Amino acid sequence: MALTPVENQTPGFTAATAAAAGAFFGLFVGTAQGSGLLGVLIGAALLGVIGFVFAGLTDKETPLRWLLVAVFAAAGFVLGGLVAAVIGALFGWFTGWFVFWIATSRYRAHLAPYLTPGQVLWHYTFRVICGVIFVFLITPILVVMPLSFNAQDFFTFTPEMLRFDPEGYSLKHYRDFFTNDDWQQALWNSVKIAPMATLLSVGFGTLAAIGLSQPHVPFRRAIMAILISPMIVPLIISAAGMYFFYSRIGLQGTYFGVVLAHAALGIPFVIITVTATLVGFDRSLTRAAANMGAGPVTTFFRVQMPLILPGVISGGLFAFITSFDEVVVVLFVGSAGQKTLPWQMFIGLREQISPTILAVATILVVISIALLTTVEMLRRRSERLRGMSPS
Amino acid sequence: MSDITQSGPVLAADGRPLKRSLARALRMQKIRALMLIAPLLLFVLLTFILPIADMLFRSVENRIVQDTLPQTVVAVQDWDADSGEAPPDAVYEALAYDLVVAAERKQHTRVGTRLNYETPGISSLFRKAGRRVDEVGEGYLKQFAALDPAWGEPQTFMSVFADPEWLASRAGAGDEPPFQLSETAHDALPKASGAYMNFARTIQEEDNDSPAEEEPWAPVYMALHSDLAANPQAAQAFSGDAQRLLQEAAALIESGQMETESARDAFVKMDKDWADPEVWRTLKTYAGKYTNGYFLNAADLQKSPDGPELRPEDERIYGTLFLRTLIMSLAITCSCIVLGYPVAWILANLPSRTANMLMILVLLPFWTSLLVRTSAWKVMLQQQGVINDTLVWLGLVSDSDRLVMINNQFGTIVAMTHILLPFMILPMYSVMQTINPTYLRAAKSLGATNWTAFWRVYFPQSVPGIGAGSILVFILAIGYYITPELVGGTKGVFISNRIAFHISQSLNWGLAAALGTILLVIVLALYWAYDKIVGIDNVKLG
Known part of the structure; x- marks a missing residue:
């Protein structure tokens, strides 16, 4: 969709822009090699020339871009082996794309025609800023994954890993996770505690959410405030209170105590998601069911439940992840017999720092991706069922 | 019109007045709703609200001295703490009667520990006395x-x-x-x-x-x-x-x-500090069933003959710690606003397909385990970590002076900003989605510059989102425990870490409860503000 008719830029403009980009990259490569100034000059000159030449050859875009990829990859290989070749190829691809993007004014095509050049520049600067923030958001998670295959007990990339040497990679941290008794016990405990806590919070929470979304509920605001409070009160305070109180009544250090504590923490999530689903619920459906002779129980299970099920399940997933990921409360309310996976990770990070944590982290990331996908699909299904278009 | 007016009240089908019938139906509806809510409310009250109440109670409770040393507490009341002399023999006698029981029940060390919080050294005094009190007499x-x-x-x-x-x-x-x-x-x-x-x-x-x-x-x-x-x-x-x-x-x-034989001499023979009026003053001061001592302690105050006074300079830690927690939480909130605003803006203004794809990048960290993210930051920020390695490779930092980015305030702020950023972006995004983009265009067509259009038209409409996100992030940040504990070192710890320390290591539960109560009051005030500004019902997840 082109909003603005565009024409090709002059070689001078293309060359200048490309040279600026080249100077920027040259600065990094130059400082890495010892001289920043030289890097800036070489980078600017190199990309400036490419920009100038290619600006007149916009009709041969595809072959020229492949050529750039090949040349930069080859140059990288000669200079620094396989890794440098890959980086070179990526850089070549970017250069090709960037030069033609400028040269053919494609960057301008889908922007409103009345924008000034300054506004166009700001538009793209802003996107770059956002891109950097997205990188900030996602990098920590992406860095953990390759590091978990490290063959050494280091927390950083070894030279072997950077050379893509198979020697540098191994599954030994995963093997450790699956064979070490501490980790297996912790995993088992987590698997025992989280579903029970989820069941409790979903059971009570769904009932209460249905009650709360009735048209006339006395003290609705106060009740809501109490039910949401476990999410708002800092975990350390909940943990302290539960520790004091549960040790008074003998629940401290028991499986049951931890399950109760986690269920309480998961309840706000169930309440929030299920009430949100019920907001869009069409009450005439229950009236229609009653009209046709269905009792309240039948109406609930045959009409209401199937419609709010997506909300209930995603609330349950939130409750599950809350319990599965919780460490502060279990640290105080539980005893060594209830050591969960996050607890074991916490100990691992604080005391004997072992890279097995990274393997566990990777597994957990994979699990959370699976959960995220499920919740997203459920949300769309729920909106479709309620006749809203998925956004 | 006149033929439908009736004398007397309107009746329902069963012959009752309609008004009463409706009132009854409404009452039934309310009761049914409450019955549905009741089990959960009871559950939350039992498993969550009661423990919190117990903590509040513990922050003022002080029964241990009175329960363990009942006769001493009565006897010491007649002694004038300002006399500068040790109490009379009768008080020591009462102490002997109490202490021999306490020692047999192994409770004397607990009283000693309790009083030791106020005047260091008492603990060992009681421990020694417990071993030898059966020799008195x-x-x-x-x-x-x-x-x-x-x-x-x-x-x-x-x-x-x-x-x-x-x-x-x-x-x-x-x-x-x-x-x-x-x-x-x-x-x-x-x-x-x-x-x-x-x-x-x-x-x-x-x-x-x-x-x-x-x-x-x-x-x-x-x-x-x-x-x-x-x-x-x-x-x-x-x-x-x-x-x-x-x-x-x-x-x-x-x-x-x-x-x-004098009981006093017997005690002084065990340890000469038993003759120190300061020890007895502490015992007398903390003899009551309830005390504000823990709160005074939490506010860096101490009891003195003329009311509460500030502790000596080198013993004031909680004021600094609370201030640091507040300042760092503010710093985290501000950096979340700065980083979250552009992202929320771009998510709200991109076509929905692209926005949904990018939303995954926000939601994935949100769904990822807190410990995974904390360990990732630990891996990235440490001196031999990924960021330092990259900087060294780029030549921006020399190998010998790698940046210290972990176990200090910087590490805590970076890691917590990353962890809490989704909580800022999501409320901002949901507010910005409702802002009509034509307003901005209208402002520009009326001659506003980019900046004026943004600052005078768009920004005021997005303020509710900023408010909601900020309060949420601030509330979450102020009570954080795990991340400061793992990446904060000594300079980057929060008040929560001190609370945890008092619960599990120094075992001064009263002080932990008092610190927790102060933190809870701050958070509840913010929660109340959040409810006023956003409404609890409007909290959205994902």
Whole structure:
């Protein structure tokens, strides 16, 4: 969709822009090699020339871009082996794309025609800023994954890993996770505690959410405030209170105590998601069911439940992840017999720092991706069922 | 119109007035809604609200001193703490009676620990005294036994102090019932019967022994001496052997031939600090059932003769810690606003397909385990970590002086900003989605510059999102424990870490509860503000 008719830029403009980009990259490569100034000059000159030449050859875009990829990859290989070749190829691809993007004014095509050049520049600067923030958001998670295959007990990339040497990679941290008794016990405990806590919070929470979304509920605001409070009160305070109180009544250090504590923490999530689903619920459906002779129980299970099920399940997933990921409360309310996976990770990070944590982290990331996908699909299904278009 | 007006109220189908029928239906509806909510409300009250209430109670509760040292607490009330002298002998005597019981029940160390929070050094004082308190009154024990060997027999004490009915009931089979004191002994020998009662009950409960088979502790003899000295005629109330023995002892005391021994000297011999009025002042100050001592402590204050006063400069830690927690939470909130605003803006203004794809990048960290993210930051920020390696490789930092980015405030702020950023982006995004983009275009077409259009038109409309996100992030940040603990080192820890320290390591639960209460009040105030601004019902997830 082109909003603005565009024409090709002059070689001078293309060359200048490309040279600026080249100077920027040259600065990094130059400082890495010892001289920043030289890097800036070489980078600017190199990309400036490419920009100038290619600006007149916009009709041969595809072959020229492949050529750039090949040349930069080859140059990288000669200079620094396989890794440098890959980086070179990526850089070549970017250069090709960037030069033609400028040269053919494609960057301008889908922007409103009345924008000034300054506004166009700001538009793209802003996107770059956002891109950097997205990188900030996602990098920590992406860095953990390759590091978990490290063959050494280091927390950083070894030279072997950077050379893509198979020697540098191994599954030994995963093997450790699956064979070490501490980790297996912790995993088992987590698997025992989280579903029970989820069941409790979903059971009570769904009932209460249905009650709360009735048209006339006395003290609705106060009740809501109490039910949401476990999410708002800092975990350390909940943990302290539960520790004091549960040790008074003998629940401290028991499986049951931890399950109760986690269920309480998961309840706000169930309440929030299920009430949100019920907001869009069409009450005439229950009236229609009653009209046709269905009792309240039948109406609930045959009409209401199937419609709010997506909300209930995603609330349950939130409750599950809350319990599965919780460490502060279990640290105080539980005893060594209830050591969960996050607890074991916490100990691992604080005391004997072992890279097995990274393997566990990777597994957990994979699990959370699976959960995220499920919740997203459920949300769309729920909106479709309620006749809203998925956004 | 006139043919539908009726005289009298409108009636429902069953003949009742419609108004009442409707009111009844409404009431039923309310009751049904409450019945559905009740189980959860009860559950949350039991598992969550009660524990919090218990914590609040613990922050002022101070029963341990009074429960463990009841007689001392009463006796010390008459002593003037400002006199600059140690209390009179009677107070030490009471301490001996209390402490011998407490030592047998192994509670003396707990009182010692409690008072040690206020005046360091008391703990060891109590520990030492607990080991040797049964020697207080040893001299009396020897002199009574020398007077008549019967004083060394448990049976003698039984005949003097025990309730005849109790004696009869213990003759039967089965467990011995709890020891009962005879009325006579209680009236005639008040101190000694109190001391003996404590002795009998304690050995029954702690050792499962019978007082009939155990020789009493030395302080019981001291109490007996003190009673007989005060009332030489006490023996008249008894009969038989008991009367004879008591008369002999009273005569000996009256004649002045029994060597007296001071409880105070006995304690001072154990440790000279027992003569220090400061120790007794602490005990007197913290004798009440409830105390504001923990709160004063949490606010870096201490009790003094003229009301609360600031602690010495080097002992003030909580003020600094609270201030640091607030400042760092503010810094985290601000960096979340700065980083979250552009992202929320671009998500709200991109076509929905692209926005959904990018939303995954926000939601994935949100769904990822907190510990995974914290460990990732630990991996990235450490001196041999990924960021330092990259900087060294790029030549921006030399290998010898790698940046210190972890175990300080910087590490905590970076890691927590990353962890809390989704909580800022999501509310901002949902507000920005509702802002109509045509307003911005209208402003520009009326001649506003980019900046004016944004600042005067768009920004004011997005303020509710910023407010909601900021309060949420601030609330979450102020109570964070895990991340500061793992990446904060010593300079980057929060008040939560101190609370955890007091619960699990220093075991000063009262202080932990007081610090927690202050933090809770701050958070609840913010929660209230959040409810006013956003409404709890409008919290959205994902």
